[in-house]
Amino acid sequence: xxxxxxxxxxxxxxxxxxFDAPKLWQTMPALAEVVDxxxxxxxxxxxxxxxxxxIAPLNRSGxxxxxxxxxxxxxxxxxxxxxxxxxxxxxxxxxxxxPAYSGMGMPKAISAxxxxxxxxxxxxxxxxxxxxxxxxxxLYAHASEELKQKYLPNMYAGVWxxxxxxxxxxxxxxxxxxxxxxxxxxxxxxxxxxxxxxxTGGEHDLTENIIHLVLAKLPDAPAGSRGISLFLVPxxxxxxxxxxxxxxxxxxxxxxHKMGIQxxxxxxxxxxxxxxxxxxxxxxxxxxxxxxxxxxxxxxxxQGLATGERSYQSAIEYARERIQSRxxxxxxxxxxxxxxxxxxxxxxRMLLTMKALNEGGRxxxxxxxxxxxxxxxxxxxxxxxxxxxxxxxxxxxxxxFLTDMGLETTxxxxxxxxGHGFIREWGQEQLVRDCRITQIYEGTNGIQALDLLxxxxxxxxxxxxxxxxxxxxxxxxxxxxELEEFTTPLKAALENLDALTAFAIDxxxxxxxxxxxASVEYLHVFGYTAYAYMWARMAEAALGKETQxxxxxxxLGTARFYFARLLPRIHxxxxxxxxGSDSLYLLEASQF
Ligand SMILES: Cc1cc2nc3c(=O)[nH]c(=O)nc-3n(C[C@H](O)[C@H](O)[C@H](O)COP(=O)(O)OP(=O)(O)OC[C@H]3O[C@@H](n4cnc5c(N)ncnc54)[C@H](O)[C@@H]3O)c2cc1C
Numbered sequence: 001x002x003x004x005x006x007x008x009x010x011x012x013x014x015x016x017x018x019f020d021a022p023k024l025w026q027t028m029p030a031l032a033e034v035v036d037x038x039x040x041x042x043x044x045x046x047x048x049x050x051x052x053x054x055i056a057p058l059n060r061s062g063x064x065x066x067x068x069x070x071x072x073x074x075x076x077x078x079x080x081x082x083x084x085x086x087x088x089x090x091x092x093x094x095x096x097x098x099p100a101y102s103g104m105g106m107p108k109a110i111s112a113x114x115x116x117x118x119x120x121x122x123x124x125x126x127x128x129x130x131x132x133x134x135x136x137x138x139l140y141a142h143a144s145e146e147l148k149q150k151y152l153p154n155m156y157a158g159v160w161x162x163x164x165x166x167x168x169x170x171x172x173x174x175x176x177x178x179x180x181x182x183x184x185x186x187x188x189x190x191x192x193x194x195x196x197x198x199x200t201g202g203e204h205d206l207t208e209n210i211i212h213l214v215l216a217k218l219p220d221a222p223a224g225s226r227g228i229s230l231f232l233v234p235x236x237x238x239x240x241x242x243x244x245x246x247x248x249x250x251x252x253x254x255x256x257h258k259m260g261i262q263x264x265x266x267x268x269x270x271x272x273x274x275x276x277x278x279x280x281x282x283x284x285x286x287x288x289x290x291x292x293x294x295x296x297x298x299x300x301x302x303q304g305l306a307t308g309e310r311s312y313q314s315a316i317e318y319a320r321e322r323i324q325s326r327x328x329x330x331x332x333x334x335x336x337x338x339x340x341x342x343x344x345x346x347x348x349r350m351l352l353t354m355k356a357l358n359e360g361g362r363x364x365x366x367x368x369x370x371x372x373x374x375x376x377x378x379x380x381x382x383x384x385x386x387x388x389x390x391x392x393x394x395x396x397x398x399x400x401f402l403t404d405m406g407l408e409t410t411x412x413x414x415x416x417x418x419g420h421g422f423i424r425e426w427g428q429e430q431l432v433r434d435c436r437i438t439q440i441y442e443g444t445n446g447i448q449a450l451d452l453l454x455x456x457x458x459x460x461x462x463x464x465x466x467x468x469x470x471x472x473x474x475x476x477x478x479x480x481x482e483l484e485e486f487t488t489p490l491k492a493a494l495e496n497l498d499a500l501t502a503f504a505i506d507x508x509x510x511x512x513x514x515x516x517x518a519s520v521e522y523l524h525v526f527g528y529t530a531y532a533y534m535w536a537r538m539a540e541a542a543l544g545k546e547t548q549x550x551x552x553x554x555x556l557g558t559a560r561f562y563f564a565r566l567l568p569r570i571h572x573x574x575x576x577x578x579x580g581s582d583s584l585y586l587l588e589a590s591q592f
Contacts, residue, residue, distance in 0.1 A: 001427030002317040004056040004310060006048030006117045009551060010359060014366045015040065017541040021109050021370060028377040034105040043095075043106065047114045050090055054083050055121035062124055062263030063430050067204070069255040074203040074265045084128060084206040088158020092118075093129045096295075097136055101152035107377070108295065112369040115299055116362070119306030123434045124263035126306075128161055130299055131201045135162025135213050137292040139232065142280035147232060150242070151211055160209040165196040165233075165269055166289070172198075173447055175215060175286065176225035180271065182216040182278075191273040192216050192233050195253070198441075202267030203235075203252035209244060210235040212269070214276060215285050222283065230285035233276035250274040260433030293442075294391055297399035298368055300442045304406025305361040307435040311413030311428060312354040319347055319416055341416070349565070350412040356562040357405040359555075360531035363538055368398045386467060393456050393464040394530070400448035401527030403438035410435045449519035452526065457501060458508045458515060465501050469494060472533050479536070482543060486536040489563050493529045493570055500525060500574055507580060517581030521573045528570050535562045 015021040022037040058079045065077035076084075087093070096111040097103020111133075119126040136155050139148060154160045171178045180194025192214055196202070203210065212233045221227030237245040253268040280288040319342040323333065327343035341347045371394070374387035414421035414428040421428045439445045457465050472494050476487045504522060507514040539559040545552040 002314040004052050011113045014363050030377045047117050051117040051121040059122040066262035067265040072251045077263050093158035094156025097156040103156045107373040108369040115302050116306045119303045120310040124261040127264045128201050132162040134292045134296045141291040142288040161207040163201050163212045165212050165214040167198045180216040190276050192271045192276045196269045199267045199269045202269040204265045228285040230279040230288045231276035233274050248274045294395045297395050301398040301402030302365050303438045304403030307431045308358045308406045308409030311410045311431045315413040315416040352561045354409045354412050356558050360534050361402045363534035368394050389464050389467040396448035396452040400445035406435045449523040453519040453522050454515045486539045490532045490536050493532050497529045513581040518577040521576040525570045525573045532567050535559045
């Protein structure tokens, strides 16, 4: 496997040349104080170094060794505790945290790039800080000031980590049926009892304390998702002076043996009357969790992109070196027995598909991150509202499309290696295994698609969709004639998506099965159209500079490939959407 190199040139291009993020940050006072182009550059450089030098080298050994569970204690692979300490000491866990609680205060558009680098270096490693910053977000938005003061600084500092305890053996997608209980105590605390499964980082040896955020039901809670509350439950009790006290009554019953992310501990957590404190209001726990979901779901999308990027870096190196057969148009490497496989059209198809999906994904995730920043930091109420609408609409696309494309990319990256792609020592098969979970956790991609089409598009009567469509339409209308080769197919793709959206809204009125039947393909049409918008904007930023630098020539060539070879996928997907739900119900359950 090639050594990981952070794609800093492309990150800079996206932030500075495509979106002019530094200018945008200057319009938002809370950001203008802490970040400018130079700070952003320095942070990305440093993140590139620590991820490439200290984390990436642990990725394969971590996969081979995995985590171990003995009598309730979980040991992470060799080198993990030291690397985590280094990462935490650099302030990276709190990169997006509020400086009032010792965070670095960086915008999401920067922390998104850091997340990409960290997850490319090692997805399994990246989950520990990612779950911690997710837990911090919920606490920051909903916990009392006392809880925030007591827990956030040590969590941002990476001295303590966080976990999110939602799933139970009988309740995954449908959290309304969870059974974990929380009994109120006279002193204002709660006793939390129940079993949670699949808890990432529920137990490990990286930090001295683990702060669990647990969904549970109060004794008098209404049935279903309206009766869920959120609790902060520390592994070790924290004394008034901030020092650590006794162990809380909770423990890790076992860890899962799984397909990938072997170095990430996936734990069964037993809460036996553990002491906890409510975060936010009674019965509003799901809403409190959702605060963090938009950030976290984008983060999971970025995990898909990150594995795709790592796979591409190895595939391109291999394709330049591996020699097999001659080019169809005649020998290229005359001095060798055969040509490097990069000459073959099918290998180029795979490499360009990987490159186009990775770079499109990086631009799209950065775009969504910028919307999150506007929604959080802008002084302009109208701009905030618009960004919130875009975040609501685009988050399920970012989570599901980036991870679906991530898996496609890692599979191409494995295929480029031929048989060697199947052999562990090359590392490509690990990326396929690691990437696979990103389509499943944090709400399966099927559920993301239902969220997009059912809740966001149909649920808003098309209003949220219009916010996105109008932006793309105005972009095309304002674009100069030199961009026509990109804006003409983009306009056509948008018209197709407009029509498909109207069709879905209409057919949902006739049959309740229509949304679920159309949603996954609809999300993919949406994703390819959104990437087309990103590719048009990247082409615009590169146009005219292609003779200056290979980077721009490569960007334009990849844009042309995207429009010629990948965007047309929307046609077959759209036909599937239009086919409706009838053919899904021709079989009785017994006839399968
Ligand atoms: C490695 C790993 C790490 C995880 N980390 C965490 C964690 O840190 N914290 C945590 O709380 N959980 C965690 N999870 C749990 C994860 O989020 C759930 O597995 C996931 O949300 C799906 O729930 P489930 O497994 O119960 O599947 P189910 O809900 O049983 O779903 C099974 C299938 O049915 C589909 N389905 C279900 N309902 C519908 C519907 N209404 N319409 C259409 N299709 C539907 C689903 O899409 C899926 O394909 C983790 C899981 C794994 C494997």
